[in-house]
Amino acid sequence: MTKHIRAAVTAFVLLTIITGVIYPLLTTGFGQVLFPYQANGSLIERDGVVVGSALIGQITDDPAYFWWRPSAVNAMQGGSPEALISSGASNQGWTSATLAEQVAARAEAIRSANNLAADTPIPPDLLFASASGLDPHISPEAAALQVARVAEARDLEVSQVEALVAQYTEAPQLLVLGQPRVNVLLLNLALDDIQ
Amino acid sequence: MSGLEFVQVVLFFGLLIACTPLLGGYMARVFQGQRTPLTFALRPAEHAFYRVMGVKTDDEQDWKAYAGAVIAFTLIGFAFLFVLQLIQGALPLNPAGLGNVEPFLAFNTATSFVTNTNWQSYGGETTLSYLTQSIGLAVQNFVSAATGIAVVIAVTRGLAGRTGKLLGNFWVDLVRATLYVLLPLSLALALVLISQGVVQNLNAPVAAVTLSGETQMLPGGPAASQIAIKQLGTNGGGFFNVNSAHPFENPTPLSNLLQLLSILLIPAALTYTYGVLVGSRRQGWTIFAAMLILFVVGLSVMLLAEYTPNPVVGGLVSLEGKELRFGITNSVLWGAATTAASNGSVNSMISSYSPAAGGIALLNIVLGEIIFGGVGAGLYGMLIFVLLTVFLAGLMVGRSPEYLGKKVEAGEIKMAIMAVLLPSAAILLFTAIGVTTEAGLSSRANAGPHGFTEIMYAFASGAGNNGSAFAGLNANTPFYNLLIGISMWIGRFGVIVPVLAIAGSMAGKRVAPQSVGTFPTDSPLFVLLLIAVILIVGALTFFPALALGPIVEQFLALNVRAF
Numbered sequence: 001m002t003k004h005i006r007a008a009v010t011a012f013v014l015l016t017i018i019t020g021v022i023y024p025l026l027t028t029g030f031g032q033v034l035f036p037y038q039a040n041g042s043l044i045e046r047d048g049v050v051v052g053s054a055l056i057g058q059i060t061d062d063p064a065y066f067w068w069r070p071s072a073v074n075a076m077q078g079g080s081p082e083a084l085i086s087s088g089a090s091n092q093g094w095t096s097a098t099l100a101e102q103v104a105a106r107a108e109a110i111r112s113a114n115n116l117a118a119d120t121p122i123p124p125d126l127l128f129a130s131a132s133g134l135d136p137h138i139s140p141e142a143a144a145l146q147v148a149r150v151a152e153a154r155d156l157e158v159s160q161v162e163a164l165v166a167q168y169t170e171a172p173q174l175l176v177l178g179q180p181r182v183n184v185l186l187l188n189l190a191l192d193d194i195q
Numbered sequence: 196m197s198g199l200e201f202v203q204v205v206l207f208f209g210l211l212i213a214c215t216p217l218l219g220g221y222m223a224r225v226f227q228g229q230r231t232p233l234t235f236a237l238r239p240a241e242h243a244f245y246r247v248m249g250v251k252t253d254d255e256q257d258w259k260a261y262a263g264a265v266i267a268f269t270l271i272g273f274a275f276l277f278v279l280q281l282i283q284g285a286l287p288l289n290p291a292g293l294g295n296v297e298p299f300l301a302f303n304t305a306t307s308f309v310t311n312t313n314w315q316s317y318g319g320e321t322t323l324s325y326l327t328q329s330i331g332l333a334v335q336n337f338v339s340a341a342t343g344i345a346v347v348i349a350v351t352r353g354l355a356g357r358t359g360k361l362l363g364n365f366w367v368d369l370v371r372a373t374l375y376v377l378l379p380l381s382l383a384l385a386l387v388l389i390s391q392g393v394v395q396n397l398n399a400p401v402a403a404v405t406l407s408g409e410t411q412m413l414p415g416g417p418a419a420s421q422i423a424i425k426q427l428g429t430n431g432g433g434f435f436n437v438n439s440a441h442p443f444e445n446p447t448p449l450s451n452l453l454q455l456l457s458i459l460l461i462p463a464a465l466t467y468t469y470g471v472l473v474g475s476r477r478q479g480w481t482i483f484a485a486m487l488i489l490f491v492v493g494l495s496v497m498l499l500a501e502y503t504p505n506p507v508v509g510g511l512v513s514l515e516g517k518e519l520r521f522g523i524t525n526s527v528l529w530g531a532a533t534t535a536a537s538n539g540s541v542n543s544m545i546s547s548y549s550p551a552a553g554g555i556a557l558l559n560i561v562l563g564e565i566i567f568g569g570v571g572a573g574l575y576g577m578l579i580f581v582l583l584t585v586f587l588a589g590l591m592v593g594r595s596p597e598y599l600g601k602k603v604e605a606g607e608i609k610m611a612i613m614a615v616l617l618p619s620a621a622i623l624l625f626t627a628i629g630v631t632t633e634a635g636l637s638s639r640a641n642a643g644p645h646g647f648t649e650i651m652y653a654f655a656s657g658a659g660n661n662g663s664a665f666a667g668l669n670a671n672t673p674f675y676n677l678l679i680g681i682s683m684w685i686g687r688f689g690v691i692v693p694v695l696a697i698a699g700s701m702a703g704k705r706v707a708p709q710s711v712g713t714f715p716t717d718s719p720l721f722v723l724l725l726i727a728v729i730l731i732v733g734a735l736t737f738f739p740a741l742a743l744g745p746i747v748e749q750f751l752a753l754n755v756r757a758f
Contacts, residue, residue, distance in 0.1 A: 003249065007366050008267040010248045012275070012338075015373060019337040019424075020330035023378060027385045027420035031395035034386065039395045041413055041443065043403070050403040053413050055392050055442035058405045065406055069519065086321055087437040089516045091546040091667035093553075093645040094505050095748055097757035099515060103508045128514040131440035131526075131543045137519040176202055178448030179522045188406055 044189065052185050057136045063113065064153035065188045066138070066146050069125050070106055073133030087132045103127045114149045137181040140169050154195065164190050196502060200524035203452070207528065208491075210456055211463055215483065218460060219467025225375040226348045226368065226468070228252065237374050244370050255361035258699025261349050262692055264365035265342060269309050269687075272335055276305040279331045280323070289324035290399035296322065303676035308335035310687040311343055311569055313425065313432030313539045313662035314679060316671040321436070325397065325416055332432060333421045337381075340428030340461075341372035343571025346691055347465060348372075348472070350575050353698025354599055355473040360703040362695070376461070377427060384457055385423035392446035395419040418443060426457035429569040431539030431662045439529070439542040440518055451521055451542060455529055458538045462567040465574045473599055477717035482577055485725045486535075489566045493555045494531040500551035501527045506755045516544025527552065534559035537569035539662020546641070546649065546667045550752055553665065554745025557652055560659040561622060562733040563615065569660055575694045579611045581716070582697070584728045586611075588714055588721075598716060600706040607700060610693040617689030618658040619736045621682040625654040626740065634674035640667030643758035644751065648744035657682035 031039035042054040052058055057068040072090035092099035106127050111118065123141040143165045151161045168187040172178050224231050245252065256264065280296035283289065296304070300316055304323075307314040308331070317323060323332070345368035352362050389395050398415035405411045418434040422444055425432055435441040445451055463483065470479020501523055504510045517526045526543035533540055534556040545556050559566055565576040582598060586608050589596030596603040629635030629650040639646035645667070652665035657679040664670070670679060715721065 004264060004267050007248045007250055008264070008271050011244070011268065011366055011369060012271050014244055014247060015338050015369075016275075016330055016334045019373065019378070020334040023337075023382070024329050024333060024417045024420040027382060027389075027423075028395050028397065028417055030386055031389040031419060035389045038392045039389050039419075040398065041394050041396075041401065041415060042392050042446075043401060043413070050401055050413075052403045052405055052411060053442075055446050056411070056413060057442075058407070058411060059409075060405075060407045062407060087435050087441050089437060089440070089544040089547065091544055091640055091665075092515060093546055093641045093648075093667070093748070094513070094549050094752045095507055095643055095645055095757050096641055099547075100508050100757055103511070124511050124514045125519050127508075127511065129516070130514075131516045131518050131541070132437045132442060134442055135518050135520075136442055139519060172199060173448045176199060176206065177452055178520055178525070179197075179199070181519050185406075192406075 044185065046189070051189070054183065054186060055136050057130075057134045058185060063149050065191070066143060066150060066182075066184050067126075068184050069135045069138060070127070070129040071133040072129040087134055089131050089133060090129050110145075114145060116145075136183055136185060138184055140165070140180050140182055143169070143182045143187070150191070154191065161191070196498060196524050200522065203524065204528060207452065207455060211459055214456070214460055215463045216467050218464035219479070220471065222376060222464060222468040223471035225371050226472070231375065233375055233379060241370060241374055245367070248366055250364065250366045252364065252367050254364055256364055257360050258353070258362055258695045258702070261362050261365050262695045265346060265691060266688070268338070268342065268365075268369070272309045272338060273305050276308060276331045276335060277301050279327055280304060283324045283327045286324065286326050288326035288329070288397070290397075291324070293322060293324050299673040299676040300671060303680045306680040306683050307662065308332050308430070308432065309339055310660050310683045311339035311428070311430060311537070311572065312657060312660040312683045312686070313430040314657055314664065314670075314683065315432055315539070315662070316676055328421060328434065329417060333424060336421065336424040336428050336430045336432070337373055337377050338369070340424070340430065340570045341369050341377060343569055344372040344376065344461070344465070345369050345571070346695065347469075347571040347575045350578060350694055350698040351469050351472045353702040354578070354601070356702040357706060360699060362698055362702060377424065380427050380457075381420070381423040384427065384453065385419040387453060388422060388450055389419045391450040392443070393419040393422060393450065394443045414443065422454070423457070425540060426454045426538065427461060429458060429462065429536050429538040431533060433540060437541070439540045440544070445542055448520055448525070451525055451529070454540075455532055458532050458536050458540070459567050461570045462536055462573045465571065469574060475717060478599070481717045481722055482574070482581065485722045485729075486565070486567050486573075486577065488722070489562075489726060489729070490531065490535050493535070493559055493566070494528065497527050497531055497548075497552040497555045498524065500549040500555075500749075503549060505549065505752065507752055507757050513547065513549070516547030518542065530556050531559065533663055534661065535566035535568070537564040537572060537659055537661040539656065539664065541663060545663065546665045550645070550648075550745040550748035553648065554741060554749070556663070557648065557655060557745060558733065558737070558741065560652075560655045560661050560663070561619070561737045562729055563618065564659040564661060565729065572660060572690070576614075576690060579614050579690075579694060579697075580725060580729050580732075582607060582611050583615075583732075584721070584725045585714065585716060587728060588724055592714070594712050594714055597707065597713060600709065601701055601704040602707070607697045610697045614690045614693040615732060618686045621658040621685040621689075622651070622654045623736075623740060625678050625682055626651045628678070629654065632674075634672065638669040638672055638675060640669065641758065644744050644748040645758070648748065651740055651744055653679055654682050658686035660686045
């Protein structure tokens, strides 16, 4: 029995040191040396100020910017500026009346903001909240739907904005993985940069 | 589903099948103490471990000593993790200044990680300090997985054994599984994940000024190292609240594919290791084939259901709770893989899936986490069904049941039945308590049959040691923290102890020579019989409960009924 306990305790201590201390520190060291930008959160700076992460969505209702997908965590926390430190989804199921109302309300808001006819189909990524509440991407269709609004608010040619959208549309990774998508923060910053 | 997405699914299965013999063969060498390419670098460390622990590699244990060692090691890990959470507020490496964890939550979380469940009642970035995550959770991610591998290796030795009643030495298997299998794979995966954008630092949250001029707090932390092992060890406990849906945990389609592969990698490869150790690779591939068929059938139903428009929200294909970089196909593939493999991570919200797809996810869990299953746990769970199949086939044709040349007798079947019944009873009885008490009902996020599914899923996830959540349920209450915690203990040791007992009794049996009366257990017919037994046992046990939840909800949704 004492043999058991000695083995159990020493095994636990040694394995804790190796897997709980050495392993994460070694990974941190390698990561910071090999991929410092990614390891620190893919942060984007403008004039020395961090304006966000290329991987994390934001919230805006400014017509001059492309909008992100709806975020359940933002809605739950009343749109507070600190909201995005945590992540979350609505977890509403298929038969949820709340979800059906939210989707209808979002469709209405997008139609009126973009001057769309009542029967224009809207890409589903703009109607449904993401899993993380922080999705950095929208579909190329969701970007195309917002081009006219953004161009008008910024006094730009539609073709100019369309060219930027095309430039910031990422193709499937390694040709076969994922689907085409637009990084909204990078696109919005590029818009700011040309003005 | 587009042609491109179909290619992605095929690519995933191709990689999984290709990796199975490679890693499986390597693990067979590791656990027989043979030389491997890493032996040169790791043997000195391995032997230093044994010296400090006072363990000799040839000091083999019988099943009771082996089970005792597993239990002792698990309890020490539990005690440490429990206390660590209770006092984390006073300890270093806590840049966000998080407080102590309350006892019910600490009990649940400690249980969850030592049983390889990794159910999370807490929100990662807002509850646990970097210290707790690193020397508490991450350690259990390794050692609870290594424990599962050790147990299945011991069970294999018992079934294959030709020389008496001993099953090997738990401490040696534990050290080898950690040093030779889990650590090297995790380090390599973590570095690739960092290259894709997974964070790995010790920084406090960074305040960013957003486009609309507000402050956005961007979290940091040693995430990549924990995520690598959470997938490889079929743990699934995320660094951040939304787990692998968080862009800092799973930023690109490539990181998604690699994590998916890591989830099924070791459980699949262990079937090959098993084949090598019992001296017949065909026995291993037979089990692999049964797992793969069950997986592909479930996945197909889930994909079909998820691409069906939801009439309740105006006939749209739902993207609720899904990330755009994964899309529907890769979200569903993840949902299928994680529920089959007892890996609780999510890259999309199962609660927002169509009822049929969520129902298959639940079915994957209640079948006993044997479709690949947890590392080690999946295979020893499957071996229980193999023995039941052998027994039933023997009854049907009047042959005396044998497996690998050894007689399967009443004692083994009693233990096998116990291992099937204990977790199932925990799921059904606790669900019954949950849906009939105010403490259980008040945590639901959805009304109607969906609320029933939330509760049943939570207990299934606990007893299956899965950890995946139908996340609408607010499980962070004393009621759920306690009951789900208990179901995790039942699901872990209610299977480990009986299965080691079976191994112990099989180990000492004489091997009978093959004859015309021997029922072959490495044929396509056996694969079919095995699948049939699994589905019949699962259906008889859980069909009534599933009918009250996902099945009725799917019909209601198609009739545009909302709650």
